[in-house]
Amino acid sequence: MPAEEIIREKIKHLPNRPGIYKFFDEKDEIIYVGKAVDIRKRVSSYFNKSTQHNNKTRKLISHIRNIQFTIVDTESDAFLLENNLIKQYQPKYNILLKDGKTYPYICVTNERFPRVISTRNKINDGSKYYGPYASVTNMNVVLEMIRSLYPLRTCTYNLSPDNIERGKFKVCLEYHIGNCKGPCENLYDEESYNQHILQIRNILSGNLSIAKAYFKDKMVAAAQETQYELAHSYKQKLDVLEDFQAKSTVVSNTLTNIDIFTITSNEKCAFINYLKVMNGAIIQTQSLEITKKLDETDVDILATIIVQLRHDFESESKEILTNIEELKLPLDNVTVTVPQIGDKRKLLNLSLKNVLYLRKEKESMNEKSKDSNEVRIMETLKKDLRLSELPKHIECFDNSNIQGTTPVASMVCFRNAKPSKKDYRHYHIKTVVGPDDFASMYEIVTRRYRRLLDEGTPLPQLIVIDGGKGQLSMAVKALKDLGIYTQVAVISIAKRLEEIFYPGDTLPLYIDKKSESLRLLQRIRNEAHRFGITFHRDRRDAGTLKTEITEIKGLGPTTAQKLLSKFKSVKKIKELSETELEAEIGKAKTKILLDYFNQESNA
Structure with a gap:
């Protein structure tokens, strides 16, 4: 089956x-x-x-x-x-996101005299983990601030009461430079240490007010006791907290525990920004570029990503703000809104600014990447063909005379390794009688570059002839007769073995079949062939209409051209019903045309 x-x-x-x-x-x-x-x-x-x-x-x-x-x-x-x-x-x-377990956390360890460390592995040992942090830099800023405020131990000793009483440990360099107060030798009491840990927990939760109040009280008390150096040290710690809070984006003291998700997209990618707000300040940000797999809608992508990001960043927020009206999430006790005014709208606008900036930046990088790819391809082509100039402007010629009828030619132009369709040209062969590819090539190359010389338009760096040594020799003759042979490089490419011929060289050049430069030459040659074939077919059909239709008494060129432009061939016109023809050319001319077709079929 x-x-x-x-x-x-x-x-x-x-x-x-x-x-x-x-x-x-x-x-x-x-x-x-x-x-x-x-x-x-x-x-x-x-x-x-x-x-x-x-x-x-x-x-x-x-x-x-x-x-x-x-x-x-x-x-x-x-x-x-x-x-x-x-x-x-x-x-x-x-669509996929990397697993959140790879993000770093700040961990307050579950031990006597807890340590504050960074880690990427969450262990179920009673320690408290804060994060994860999308940016390692941001996490390190928080850690440095904590270490500058509080004298915490960094050693991994087991500071049990028994070990300390037995004098098992000695203070280290951290004690002597003032970063630790020596709990390992019982030089710092556990209650004071735990008071600092409590303040650190509040800071990591986004609440700086307890720590600020603590240092302010200490500063005032020290000043009152004329301990001005101590008061100054507390003032410095308070300034660190104030500076850290000033650098945090405070949105509103009335807003807490809110997730903001915004999305914008193009054909290939979606761009998402996530902001997490706690205690009136943005404590977490993340911007993502997602590659579409099945041309998913913004609604589908955002719904998936919200679930993943909330899981990765361990969000328990009951409110989500977004810019997508149709978004519905089957999450229990979670509201999804698109705010229009107030502080929540300002938050949404801030997220939108971030996501639009990300999109602009990524699209700009992609454009630059494309430009650099094109330069690399042109550099490779210059090297492979041993050109003296970078071939930024390439023109390719092809003849079309299927079965010896209606000889025409085409020229396509590539600039910076990309088609420049406004510069494409079609040619009716005027001076050649019958199917003569060599003479036709001479004519079109002559006509093209005589015109550029007359107009004062710059010549290309490379001319490509679709054909073998015969067509190439005629193109060279045309360039010599115009006096520009030494000003522009010219080659031909033969289809069968993709041989590259140079003027005056009997042996062809073979470029690696996987080379980017050969792929570019093939693309240019194929484009010239496609452009020429299309023109040839249109002209052939026009000729057929002229001989068959314009000679019918009662019909003329205008009627023929009208039918051709819409239906492209006599065959398709013959397949039309009487009603369809009447809609195009009227009842009288339809009768004339159908009578002619009937006579032709009975002949």
Whole structure:
């Protein structure tokens, strides 16, 4: 039984229940995971509306060899299960994010005299983890601030009361330079140390007010006791906190525990910005570029990414702000809104600025990358063809005279390794009688560059002739007769073995078949051939109409041209119904034309 029939048979047995479905390929590997309110209805849509799908989706469908499903209770459960399976299997046709476990955390260790360290591994040992941080730089800024405010230990000793009493440890360099107060030798009491840890926990949670109040009280008390140096040290610590808070984006003291997600996209990618707000300040930011796999909509992409980012950054926010009106998330007790005014709208606008900047930056980088690729290709072509100049401007000529009729020619132009279609030219062969490719090549090359010389237009750096040594020699003769042979490089490319011929050289050059420069020459040659063939066919059809239709008494060139421009050939005109012809040329001329066609068929 063919694969498609097997799939359709499986679909008949799928449940009309919420859940997830998995598509497998011929290697029995998962290539796509999807969610659905109704599994059978959703899976059927892939196969019942195949003509409405884009190319990427049709490609996915062509690789499906098996389907599996899992039923769940609610749409919300399906949403979360889909997300987990995508992370687990990373299917080819699902959009993906890297796992959040690779992001760093700040950890307050679960031990006597806790340490504050950075880590990428969360261990279930009672330690408290803050983050994860999308930026290692931002995390290090927070760590440096904490270390400048509080004298914490960095050693990994087991500072149990028994070990300290027995004098098992000695203070290290950190104590002597003032970064640690020596709890290992019982020089710092545990209560004071834990008071500092409590303040650090508040800072890491986004609440700086407790630490600020603490240092301010200490500063005032020291000043009152005329301990001005100590008061100054507390003042410096308070300034560090103030400076850190000033650099944080404070949006509103009334807003807390909110997630903001915005999205914009082009044909290939989606760009997403995430802001996390706690205690009136933005404490987490992340911007992402997502490559589309199946031309997904912004709604579909953002819904998937929100679930992943909230999981990765351990968000428990009950409110999400976004710029997508249609977004609906099956998340329990979570509201999704598009604010129009107030502080929440300002937050949304800030996220939009970030995501639009990301898109502009990435698209600009892609353009620069394209430009650098084109320069590299031209440099390679210059080297392979031993040219004296970078071939920024290339022109290619091709003749078309299928079966010796209606000889025409074409010239295509490439600038910076890209087609410059405004510079393409068609040529009617005027001075040559019959099918003579060599003489035709001489004519069109002469006409092209005589015109450029008359207009004072710059010549190309490279001329490519589609053909062998004969066509090349005639192009060279034309350039010599114009007196510009030494001013421009000219080569020919023969189709059969992709041989490159130089003037005066009997042996061809063979460029590596995988070379970018050969691919560029082939593309230019093929484009010239396509352009010429199209023109030849149009002209041939026009000639056919002229001989068949314009000679009919009662019809003329205007009627012939009208029919040709719309239907392209006599064959297609003959296939039209009487009603269709009357709509184009009227009842009287339709009768004349049909009488002619009937006489022709009976002749």
